[in-house]
Amino acid sequence: MTLPDVIMLAITVLGGSAALLVVTSRNVVHSALFLVVALLSVAGAFLALGAEFLAWAQVLVYVGAVVILILFGLMLTRAPIGPMAQHNELGKALPIAVSGGFFAVLITLIFGSFGDTTLELVPVSPGMLGEVLYIPWALPFMALGFLLTVALIGAVVLARREEGEGPLPEPDPELADVSREPVPTDASTNPGVSAPSEEPAPVTGEVTR
């Protein structure tokens, strides 16, 4: 067993356990943070396989952008961030059976087909990848940029709040007592809004006795 094998096994253990914690953790924010570890171990696997550009792109795109986007999504939905009921109506046994059975099939196939195959690893530098990306793959690459633009515009259009749309979310039961208090209507507690004064305006030109 050579050094790359040992590194790859360590990455497998680290990333696999992090991925398991992503799907089994009771706290959703903890899941998002374990997702960082799982995606970083994928970047490590790319490095071990000699795909240098992909490893750094994985760190930038997934760890830097996608996880932050997911955390923003958790924040914006004011989701039940604490522990929550975990499983949907499928229960727990059926998903374990499906994924475990699929894993067993995959492992059997992998070790049956590629059990004695050895990879001749050639490190691919970003420059080498850029040369093929911008000359033979130029058209698919541009189509990819178009797809990303369309997807981001679509996301903005979808997420924009339209006028008078949807019911307001139900108040959090922990905050219900606070929200039931009478809202102060005094204009002085509402900075930036000035109500017209209700005092009679002083009449000029008349002497008060």
Added chain:
Amino acid sequence: MQAAYPLTFAALLFCVGVYGVLSRRHAVLVLMSVELMLAAVTVNLVTFGAMVGDALYTGQVFALFVMAVGAAEVGIGLAIVLLIYRNRASVNIDDADLMKY
């Protein structure tokens, strides 16, 4: 490097993602599980690209494409989750049953 090790890593990530998609009810967590499955696919592509060893680095380029599509997918997916939350005040995926039956 033995080709079976990165393939095992990819299979493990993919099956964990399948479990998450099937069992969890939080919509954002389902999106995270889909991200795990996409990461498994990219590891597989890079491994087989290294195994074939073609001059165009097809495996790595396709892995890059999968990553970009995954980023677009998570953007659209989170927009849809936000919209469902705004209309139904819930991120439980069992509640989004308007188009069921």
